[in-house]
Amino acid sequence: MSKKVPVPSWLNITEDGVIVTLRKPIVIDGVTVDKLTMREPTVRDIRAASAMANGDDEVRELNLLSSLTQVGQSALDSIGLRNYKRLQEGYFRVVEDDEL
Structure with missing residues (x-):
């Protein structure tokens, strides 16, 4: 049985995605x-970001978040790294179907 991870106060999960409140x-x-x-x-977003990245995972992630x-x-x-990490966390929450 997996432990539920609380949703941070700066993250609002919606039916269509997430709203990330930036630190700054x-x-x-x-x-x-x-x-x-x-x-x-x-799936098209994932494929397009991968195609544009030419094998570079950082470029792929940046293309996708953009x-x-x-x-x-x-x-x-x-943007600052703390804000970027919030975007990454938002992405991971939006692609998971774990019924937080």
């Missing part, structure tokens, strides 16, 4: 945001 607001295209919405990936959040890769490149 970021500027995207001149707009300051404190939350990012990430939709559930499709697509799912509709945030440009250059903006994701510039």
